[in-house]
Amino acid sequence: MSHSTQSATVPHPAGHSTEEIRRDMRRYLIIGVALMIGTGMTVWASLIDFGSREINIVAALIIASAKGFLVAGFFMHLISEKKMIYAVLACTGFFFLALMYLTLLSMAHGSVIQIR
Amino acid sequence: MEIPYSVKPRPDTGLYNAKVGIWLFLASEVMLFGALFCSYILLRVNAPDGMWPHHWLNIWLGMTNTIVLIFSSVTVVLSWASLKMGQFKRYKLYQGVTILCALTFLCIKSYEYHDKFIHYEVILTDGRIADGHIEKGQTTADTVALLGWWPKDEAALMDPPMGHPVEKIEIPRKQIKTMENYGPWHNTYTAIYFVLTGLHALHVLAGAIVIFAIWGPLAKVWEQDPERYINRVEVSGLFWHFVDLVWIFLFPVLYLL
Amino acid sequence: MESTTHDAHAPPHQEPGFWQKYIFSTDHKVIGLQYGITGLMFLFMGFCLMTMMRWQLAYPGHPIPIVGKLLFRVLGEDMVGKDAAGHVGVMMPGLYNSFGAMHGTIMVFLAIVPLAFGAFGNFVTPLQIGAPDMAFPRVNMVSYQFYFMGGIIMLASFFIPGGAAQSGWTSYSPLATVADMGTRPNGQTFWIIGMVFLISSSLLGAVNFITTIIQMRAEGLTWMRLPFFVWAQFVTGFLLLLAFPPLEAAAVLQLGDNLLHTSFFLPTGLVVSGQHLHVSGGGSPLLWQHLFWFLGHPEVYVLILPGMGIVTEIIACNTRKPIWGYRSMVYSVLTIGFLSFIVWAHHMYLTGMGTRIATFFQTTTMMISIPSVIILTSLFISLWGASMRFNTPMLFALGFLPMFGIGGLTGLPLGFNASDIHLHDTYYVIAHFHYVVAPGTIFALFAGIYYWYPKVTGRFMNEFWGRVHFALSFIFMNLVFMPMFIQGMAGLSRRMYDGGATYAAQDGVVGLSKQVIGLNIPISHAVWALGLAQLPFVINFFWSIRRGKKITSDNPWQATTLEWQTPTPPPHGNFEKPVEVFRGPYEYSVPGHATDFTPQNEPPTAAPAPHGNPLLS
DSSP: OOHHHHHHTSOOTTOSSHHHHHHHHHHHHHHHHHHHHHHHHHHHHHHSOOSSHHHHHHHHHHHHHHHHHHIIIIISOGGGOOHHHHHHHHHHHHHHHHHHHHHHHHHSOSSOOOOO | OOOTTSSSOOTTTOOOHHHHHHHHHHHHHHHHHHHHHHHHHHHHHHSOTTOSOOSOSOHHHHHHHHHHHHHHHHHHHHHHHHHHTTOHHHHHHHHHHHHHHHHHHHHHHHHHHHHHHTEEEEEETTSOEEEEEEOGGGOOSSEEEEEEEOOSSHHHHHSOOTTOOOEEEEEEGGGEEEEEESSTTSOHHHHHHHHHHHHHHHHHHHHHHHHHHHHTTTTTHHHHOHHHHHHHHHHHHHHHHHHHHHHHHHHIIIIIO | OOHHHHHHHSOSOOOOOHIIIIISOOOHHHHHHHHHHHHHHHHHHHHHHHHHHHHHHHSTTSOOTTTHHHHHHHHOTTTEEEOTTOOEEEEOHHHHHHHHHHHHHIIIIIIIHIIIIIIIIHHHHHHHTTOSSOSOHHHHHHHHHHHHHHHHHHHHGGGSTTOSOOSTTTTOTTHHHHTTOSSSSOHHHHHHHHHHHHHHHHHHHHHHHHHHHHHOOOBTOOGGGSOHHHHHHHHHHHHHHHHHHHHHHHHHHHHIIIIIOOOSSOOTTOEETTEEOOSOOOOOHHHHHHHHHHHHHHHHHHHHHHHHHHHHHHHHHHHTSOOTTHHHHHHHHHHHHHHGGGOGGGGOGGGOOOHHHHHHHHHHHHHHHHHHHHHHHHHHHHHTTOOOOOOHHHHHHHHHHHHHHHHHHTTHHHHSHHHHHHHTTBHHHHHHHHHHIIIIIIHHHHHHHHHHHHHHHSBOOOHHHHHHHHHHHHHHHHHHHHHHHHHHHTTOBTTOTTTTGGGBOBTTBOOBOHHHHHTHHHHHHHHHHHHHHTHHHHHHHHHHHHHSOBOSSSOTTOOOSGGGGSOSSOOTTSOSSOOBOOSOTTOBSOTTOSSSBOOTTOOOSSSOOOOSOGGGO
């Protein structure tokens, strides 16, 4: 049994043919490079004094989220996944946010949460 | 008896069993790490003014580890794609690199842990604070030898200036009021740092073991049932990417902010 | 699935040995029975702890009769003391606390969840969806083994120095960390490690259940054709999957506090018995409560939803009618699952979290009662105009309805933060949730045992003794828990070691009245009578395995769902040939049909069904 013919029959979320897989592999490499650059940017942004630590935190979290999106979206193929998985993850995300925000709100007295 | 859809996807969901299983498991992992992140935020928000430590960890080591993990994520996904094209040798190569990356990560992490365990904060009877790494060779029953500095107060210790001068410090034990290393008991920051990274390191270890098992001992499945083998690589890869994803958030949260 | 090709590849068929068949089995039915038997034993143990505590509450300071001396020998004089006359067998406060904490832990995590989810879920769910087994049979086995390990660790903690955990099943910090400072590891360490095993077991189980229900439904078994029991298990699976990890995280953090001297839940400046505690401080006791109740409240629905599922199956079968409002019940159970994640802080009104956030949780709490009421109402309406069969499973199912109703409705005053201030931490709370779980879920579990017993063993349980069991249990359950509402409203705290005697009214001192404290005695007698009332069940259970009335068909209750379409007992792999489903779950008394039930896999008569199932081959 030739492996290449076998593999052609394997369903693939992002394409079937060898050609498409090669294209995907190039894409993975580009994303890998983007992630490395993102890592550098996080460190760089954290070393800048914006005058307020809040801005550093927000910047770091935005970059981390963007990197997280690249990993989850492309490496984990969430960009083209099945409905069932979206549903599960949407629930999970909602409950995670509920846990975080409701807990935080119920423990932070007054309206402003001060960041240290 | 054969379990249906353990290899082929079920037509109406488009998924095979293990893929549903791993995503459900990852959902529970999101809640696990989510709860720990939540604890981190609360501990930080509750800390008294100026008493949350900054820059206690080596940014460059953390950054190296981030890059190692990202690199391993790329090799995982490339190995899976190679396998889909039937290139078993390239898969072996890529995934071998993944395993090496995992080991590198764990080595660097262990070094960082060790660094914290030999790092002491010493409060003297006259109220001065000394802070630094213990010099095992020169520490005796009478004196403690540190390679470190003299922060002017607790607040200075919470955010040590970068590149502060390091000197050799010798303190007679008689003058020491308390002496404590930077283990989890030191304060809530080191506590949550050790729990978050420790749990993450366990995940790295578990992921590396699974990837190695599929790569080495279970490689013959490729000959018997290639589709099942590709599924296994995909599922273990999803777990690995998740571990990478967690670290992408852990790095800025613990090292930078 | 073609058995012929399978056999061709397999080595010469060999009957698996005892160990492989019963101990390390991957068959969902055997695992279900393992869960069932272990769970029933823990149920019994949890009850025994309570019988001894009830003695202390009714007759504080008197030696426990019968077992007092035995306890003294086993647990030592720190735990079991002497009365004024020198008789050994008096329960000491530490032991009372241990028993209380372990009663809750054992009942919730080692008895009810394993029975409702592990036992019934494992045995019945794959059968009802027409699957040959669970999606991951080996994970299923590991899940049981984790549960078993967790149970052993919990039990072992009774016999270590200092005894078992003493800080309630909720293990609130900092109490849980400072309660027993003597030795480490202590009972609390064992509790945490045991919990980590139990949580891991539940997570593996939940992944397996959800995957099985999503992936392994038989051909034609669409979502809206699923029996309600399967829906209940599905939602329960999600609750376990997403609510347990935060408790696992919290357990890891508390383990740090316990063993590594971290201060996750220990505030700065904590003073214990007059001594400044030497910890770094800076932690938050409330964080534990949040993480605990984030599990704790969904857990309540983990306890009740499978019970609702069981009762629905039995009511449909014994009213010989379709369930009224099946769709609204399905949407309700989904709504319950969703809302149960955002109500948790109603356990924490008294922590001073502020009116704004308390109002939010009060609102969601009131909202979640709506779908519960819809389910209960649908079940009540299903009874309307039915010619019911009053067999033992049906009696227990009918007993469930009002009992759960009382439990649910008495929860409303606890959900309003104004009235909760008075009722918080009193016997009212105990009465409320025991009405939900004891005469609620446990009645449903009994109903399920009587109902599916013929499928497991091929014999019925004795009907007469089943009815005796039901009647006595029903009476004594109410005698136990109804007076607790009165005690609670009078202000009796649930944590009192002496049954409230410390706060008794005296001349010129306002306090608990004699009548309120006096209720402890009849309650305790009712508890012991309730224990005796289980004897008919225990004897019936074992006697019927060999002596019960034999069934004459694989479908002795003439039910419609798929578990009755297998041989009895179902073999490994369950169905003789792949199943195809053509109709909804509860087609009873369909006009024009020859029998008053139409099994789900019976093809429509008009158009003959194509044979076989290409997708399963």
